[in-house]
Every structure is written in structure tokens, then in C-alpha cells.
Amino acid sequence: MAGLEVDGVCFSHGRRRILDGISFDAFKGEVLGILGQNGSGKTTLLNCIRAEYRPERGKVTLVDLSQDVVGFMGSVDVRDLSEHERSQVMAIVEQNSSMNFPFTVMEVVRMGRYSRAGILDEGSEAETEAVCAAMESTGVLEFSDRDVDELSGGEWRRVMIAQALAQEPEILLLDEPTLHLDINHQFDLMDLCREIASERGMLVAVVTHDLQLAARYCDRIIVMKDGRIESMGAPEEVVTPDMIGRVFGMRARVEYDEEIGGLSVTLIGRDRGKRRSSCASSRCGHVPERK
Amino acid sequence: MDESPRERAIRLDRTRRRRSVVAVLALAVSLALGYVLCITIGSVRMPLEDVWAALTGNANWADEMIVCDIRAPRVACAALVGAALSISGLAMQALFRNPMASPSVLGISSGASFGAAFYIAYGSAILMSSYGTMLCAFGMAMATMLLVYGLAYKRAGGVQTTMLLLAGMAVSALFSGFTSMVEFFSDADTVTSIVFWMLGSFDGRSWSDFFMMAAPIALGAALVAVNARALNLMTAGESKAKALGVNVRRVRLMVLIGSSVMVATCVSFCGVIGFVGLIVPHIFRTLVGPDHKRLVPICALGGAVFLMLVDTFARGALPPYELPVGTVTSVIGAPFFLWILRSRKNEVWRS
Numbered sequence: 001m002a003g004l005e006v007d008g009v010c011f012s013h014g015r016r017r018i019l020d021g022i023s024f025d026a027f028k029g030e031v032l033g034i035l036g037q038n039g040s041g042k043t044t045l046l047n048c049i050r051a052e053y054r055p056e057r058g059k060v061t062l063v064d065l066s067q068d069v070v071g072f073m074g075s076v077d078v079r080d081l082s083e084h085e086r087s088q089v090m091a092i093v094e095q096n097s098s099m100n101f102p103f104t105v106m107e108v109v110r111m112g113r114y115s116r117a118g119i120l121d122e123g124s125e126a127e128t129e130a131v132c133a134a135m136e137s138t139g140v141l142e143f144s145d146r147d148v149d150e151l152s153g154g155e156w157r158r159v160m161i162a163q164a165l166a167q168e169p170e171i172l173l174l175d176e177p178t179l180h181l182d183i184n185h186q187f188d189l190m191d192l193c194r195e196i197a198s199e200r201g202m203l204v205a206v207v208t209h210d211l212q213l214a215a216r217y218c219d220r221i222i223v224m225k226d227g228r229i230e231s232m233g234a235p236e237e238v239v240t241p242d243m244i245g246r247v248f249g250m251r252a253r254v255e256y257d258e259e260i261g262g263l264s265v266t267l268i269g270r271d272r273g274k275r276r277s278s279c280a281s282s283r284c285g286h287v288p289e290r291k
Numbered sequence: 292m293d294e295s296p297r298e299r300a301i302r303l304d305r306t307r308r309r310r311s312v313v314a315v316l317a318l319a320v321s322l323a324l325g326y327v328l329c330i331t332i333g334s335v336r337m338p339l340e341d342v343w344a345a346l347t348g349n350a351n352w353a354d355e356m357i358v359c360d361i362r363a364p365r366v367a368c369a370a371l372v373g374a375a376l377s378i379s380g381l382a383m384q385a386l387f388r389n390p391m392a393s394p395s396v397l398g399i400s401s402g403a404s405f406g407a408a409f410y411i412a413y414g415s416a417i418l419m420s421s422y423g424t425m426l427c428a429f430g431m432a433m434a435t436m437l438l439v440y441g442l443a444y445k446r447a448g449g450v451q452t453t454m455l456l457l458a459g460m461a462v463s464a465l466f467s468g469f470t471s472m473v474e475f476f477s478d479a480d481t482v483t484s485i486v487f488w489m490l491g492s493f494d495g496r497s498w499s500d501f502f503m504m505a506a507p508i509a510l511g512a513a514l515v516a517v518n519a520r521a522l523n524l525m526t527a528g529e530s531k532a533k534a535l536g537v538n539v540r541r542v543r544l545m546v547l548i549g550s551s552v553m554v555a556t557c558v559s560f561c562g563v564i565g566f567v568g569l570i571v572p573h574i575f576r577t578l579v580g581p582d583h584k585r586l587v588p589i590c591a592l593g594g595a596v597f598l599m600l601v602d603t604f605a606r607g608a609l610p611p612y613e614l615p616v617g618t619v620t621s622v623i624g625a626p627f628f629l630w631i632l633r634s635r636k637n638e639v640w641r642s
Contacts, residue, residue, distance in 0.1 A: 050534060052530055052533070052534075082534050082538065083534075083536050083537060083538050083539070084536045084538065086534075086536070086538070087426055087533075087534060087535055091534070092534050094530075094531065094534075095525065097528065098527075098528070099527055100388050100390075100526055100582065101576070101581035102581055103523070103526075103580070103581055103582070104303075104304070104307065104580070106300055106303075106304050106305075107523075107580075107582060108527075111523060111524050111527070111535055112535060114520065114521075114534030114535050114536050115522055115535065115539065116545070119520050120583070123308070128301055128304075131296050132300060132301065135300065136296075136297065141296045141297060141300055142296050144296075144300035144303065145299075145300065145303040145304070145307075148601075163382075167535070167536075220489045225411030283611065
């Protein structure tokens with residue numbers, strides 16, 4: 001019972017190959033972490049999933065959704081859906097987003113209801129309830145009347161997540177959601193991801209380079225390197241000192257922590273020495289042109 | 292009893308909505324009052340009761356002619372054009388996410404000016420008609436729109452918004468150049484008529500002009516209005532709007548056609564009236580916030596009141612001369628605009 005099937009997706013910017021045959025299935029109700037260095041193709045993968053980019057080869061399929069957009073087919077290519085249908089199935093919180101106009105927080109969150117409610121329903125009780133519930137879950141209800149251009153980076157991020165939740169999607173894509181967040185809000189956010197995945201049966205895909213949070217909160221992790229999947233599986237299988245050395249060029253200690261009830265990753269320092277050259281190349285985002 | 296955060300949020304949101312309802316009502320009342328007041332002012336001053344008598348058909352024929360056949364349609368045309376240019380400017384600013392966007396940004400005014408100049412200089416030999424200038428201007432305005440849209444279209448990615456802006460500027464410069472060439476090869480009288488046409492005026496606009504303008508303007512305004520909610524989302528950027536379920540291509544096409552038709556109609560009947568479409572949306576955005584569902588009606592009413600008053604000022608400020616309304620919008624509008632921008636402590640626009 002998958003929610004999302006990514007099948008052999010390749011993508012290039014000009015002659016630079018960014019994604020090179022990515023395949024995986026993701027399931028409803030799980031928090032999926034997509035880990036990797038800068039330039040490893042994480043955001044491009046997300047853009048292929050949300051049909052912003054057209055893959056050169058391969059395709060992304062939505063499977064077994066409760067929405068009727070899929071019809072009798074049971075599965076549908078994301079590119080075959082209209083924007084309207086797609087926005088009811090998946091929501092995305094982008095890494096960088098901005099708003100030029102001084103809308104209030106509540107108005108911005110209400111924009112998430114665009115494909116759910118008609119223009120006349122907007123003031124209705126049920127709609128207001130949906131907007132307020134979304135704001136409450138990311139803790140932005142307290143400043144719902146503030147202009148969004150007065151918000152800090154972290155507050156803005158939480159507003160964008162509230163907007164995505166207001167879409168009531170089945171798949172939630174988060175691109176570096178914890179960036180700019182205070183440490184307590186990082187944990188709140190990841191708790192929220194767990195909660196919506198388990199309670200609403202949503203697939204939450206989190207792109208991040210934060211090893212510690214990913215190891216602790218994700219059900220499954222995909223590690224990307226140079227446009228390919230380096231390893232994939234449960235955190236205990238994937239997050240190992242060896243992988244961290246290979247992909248991130250860091251020495252690390254990984255152990256099971258009783259108190260956390262999960263993995264604890266301690267980064268010790270740069271892994272100098274034998275893997276120096278490969279680390280340097282992936283740090284500056286270089287991707288080999290052809291295999 | 293203490294208010295929960297949720298109740299507070301709902302209450303504040305309602306207040307903000309209610310404020311715009313009040314604004315709509317206030318503007319509608321000022322439009323009605325202003326309309327009657329503006330009719331009283333002109334080269335012949337007319338007391339309110341005479342205007343009322345003429346409007347209800349109880350006055351002598353001279354008064355009735357001045358009021359019903361000259362001033363009433365003229366003021367109505369000014370209001371209509373003010374509304375159209377304001378909605379068009381509002382739509383352009385949202386679509387291009389650019390505070391400097393205005394109805395002229397796609398080069399439509401330039402194209403229309405060239406059409407008018409060409410007809411004034413050479414047209415009488417080809418086609419004699421009292422509507423010749425208007426037809427030529429409107430035709431060129433539409434041709435310009437298609438040209439700009441075609442230039443911005445790429446087979447791979449469809450129309451790109453930045454390209455649209457740049458193509459609009461280039462085409463605008465091109466047609467200004469053509470207009471200058473027409474002027475250069477014309478005699479002094481022709482140049483004078485071209486320049487006067489381009490300064491913009493509501494002089495001599497009749498009820499039949501009003502109704503001919505009303506139909507395309509209503510169509511254009513409707514095309515923008517039905518997309519008002521989508522325009523809110525477009526201000527967050529096109530990819531974000533797509534992710535939220537907006538059919539970006541369709542919305543952009545409808546809004547562009549709507550505003551082009553409005554601008555083309557205004558320019559071909561009344562000449563180039565600058566600045567209205569730029570400042571009216573800014574003024575009302577600072578007052579009622581950026582929600583286009585409210586801004587469309589508010590800008591329509593506000594723009595109508597604004598241009599009606601400016602035109603009346605142009606008629607009445609220096610009797611017996613009548614200033615060209617296009618120059619007055621800039622001379623009055625620019626300082627007023629700067630005052631509004633500087634008196635607000637909030638940034639109107641974040642870049």
C-alpha cells in the first residue's frame with residue numbers, strides 16, 4: 001500500500017545530471033527523511049515529485065489515495081493531474097518563499113484553502129475552523145493578525161507549514177523545514193510531523209541535512225549522493241558511522257539512547273585523511289557529468 | 292471572560308473584513324455625491340438645485356443641455372476610465388509582483404498612441420470617420436498585446452512573466468519611436484493635434500461614448516474580478532500559486548486579456564492618462580490591506596472618484612482654460628502619492 005512511487009527518475013539542468021535513476025516507494029503514514037549534502041539533488045527530487053519539473057526519464061506515480069482524483073485507475077502520474085487536483089493531494093513547504101504584500105498570517109494560511117473552498121465559503125464556520133486548526137497546530141494562532149512582513153524567519157516558516165496543513169493534503173513535502181528554527185521549535189515541528197503522519201495517515205517527506213533530527217524522527221531514511229540513492233532503510237540500518245563518513249565526510253558516533261528511544265548521533269569532527277578529495281567535491285555541489 | 296487565542300484571531304480577521312465593507316460603502320456614497328458635485332463645476336457654475344432640476348427634467352433647455360448632454364456623460368466617462376485604469380494597474384502589480392507595474396507596462400498605451408498618431412497624420416486619406424482615431428488606437432492596442440504576448444511565448448515553458456515585462460518595455464519603446472517619426476514628418480498643426488490627443492482628455496465625451504466604453508470595460512473588469520482570489524496567491528510567486536492549486540496559465544491569460552482590453556478602451560477614447568493605474572492601487576492597499584477580493588471593488592470605486600475629481604479640477608482650476616487631465620493626474624497625483632507613501636510607517640512593499 002504505497003502512497004508514492006518514484007520510478008527511475010532522471011533529471012538534468014543543461015548538461016549537468018542532477019538526478020540519475022532515483023527509484024523508491026513511500027508509504028502513507030510514514031515520515032520519510034531525504035538526507036544528503038548540498039547539491040546532492042534533494043530539492044530537484046522534490047520538484048520532480050511535485051511535477052514542477054518534468055523528469056527526462058522515469059515517472060512519479062500516486063497510488064491508492066483516498067481522494068477521488070485517482071478515479072478507478074488506482075494510480076495516477078503526478079503530471080496528469082491538474083494543479084487543482086494535485087494541490088488537494090500534496091502540499092509543499094519550500095526552502096525559500098517570500099510574500100511581497102503585507103497579508104496577515106491568517107490570510108496567508110487561508111490561501112491554503114484555495115482548492116478546498118469556493119470564494120463564497122471562505123467566511124463560513126467550517127472554513128474558519130479549518131484555518132484556525134492549521135494555525136494552532138504550528139503555533140501561529142497567537143499572532144494571526146500580524147503582517148507577514150513583520151515575522152522572523154522561523155515564524156514565517158511555521159506560517160508556511162500551517163498553510164500547507166490547511167490544504168489537507170495526503171502527502172506533505174517539506175524542504176529543509178527546520179532551517180531558521182529555534183531548537184525547541186525544531187523539535188516541536190518534528191513532533192508535529194510524527195503526529196500528522198500517524199494520526200492523519202499522511203505521508204510526510206522531509207528533505208534535510210540535519211542528521212540528528214532525521215535519525216531521531218524519521219521512520220525511513222533515503223540518503224542521496226551525487227544524484228543517486230546511496231542507501232535507504234530504517235534509521236538503524238542507514239545512519240551508521242560508515243555512511244556519515246562516506247556521504248558527509250564526518251566522523252560520528254551513533255548509539256541507541258534509552259532516554260530518547262531512538263538513535264543519538266554525535267558528530268565528532270571532520271573526517272580528514274583518506275576521503276578528503278571526495279568530500280571536497282561534494283561540498284561544493286559538484287556533480288559528475290556522466291557516469 | 293478571557294478570550295481564547297482562537298476567538299481573538301477570528302475577531303481580528305472579522306474586523307479587517309468589516310473595515311473594507313465600510314470602505315466600499317463610503318466610496319460608493321462619495322462616488323454618488325461626487326458625481327453630482329462635479330457636474331456643478333465648469334466654465335458655467337451651476338448651483339446644485341439647477342443641476343437637480345436638469346437631471347429630473349425640470350429646467351430650461353440650455354441648462355438641460357449643459358448638464359445632461361455635456362457634463363453628465365463627461366463626468367461619467369472620467370469615473371469609468373478611472374475605475375478601469377485602477378483595476379488594470381492593480382492586476383498588473385499583482386501579476387508581475389512589482390510595485391512599479393502599471394497599465395502601460397505591456398506597451399499597450401504606446402501602441403494605441405501610435406495608432407492614433409498615424410490616423411491623425413495620414414488616416415483621413417484612408418478612412419473618414421469620427422471614430423477613426425479610436426478605431427485605429429484600439430486596433431493597435433490589441434495588436435500590441437498580441438505582439439508582446441507572442442514575443443514572451445516560448446514553446447518549452449509557455450509564457451514567462453519576466454519576459455512579458457521586458458518584451459512590453461521594448462515594444463513600448465519601439466512604438467514611441469514610431470510615434471516620434473510620424474510627428475517628425477508631419478506639419479505643425481498635425482503635431483499639435485497628436486500631442487493634444489496623447490495628453491488625454493474627456494472633452495466632448497458623450498453618452499454614446501460612455502456606453503461604447505462600458506461594454507469592453509465591464510468585460511475586462513469581470514475577467515480580473517473572477518480571478519481576484521487567485522491573484523492573491525499569485526503574489527506569493529507562480530510556483531507557490533501552482534502548488535496551492537492555481538491554474539497559473541489560465542489566470543495569467545485571463546487577467547492579461549482583461550486588463551489589456553480595459554486599457555485599450557480607455558486610451559482609444561480618452562488618450563493616455565498616466566499615473567492613475569499606478570497610484571490608486573497603492574493608496575488603497577495601504578488602507579485596507581492587500582486582499583484582491585476587496586481591492587478590486589475598492590479600487591474600482593476609488594479610481595472612479597479619484598479621476599472624476601481630478602478631471603473636475605482640470606476643468607475648473609484655471610477658467611476659461613481646460614487643463615489636459617493627463618497632466619493634472621501627474622501634477623496632483625505624484626505629490627499626493629509621495630505623501631501617502633511617506634506618512635505610512637509600514638512598508639507598503641517588501642522587496
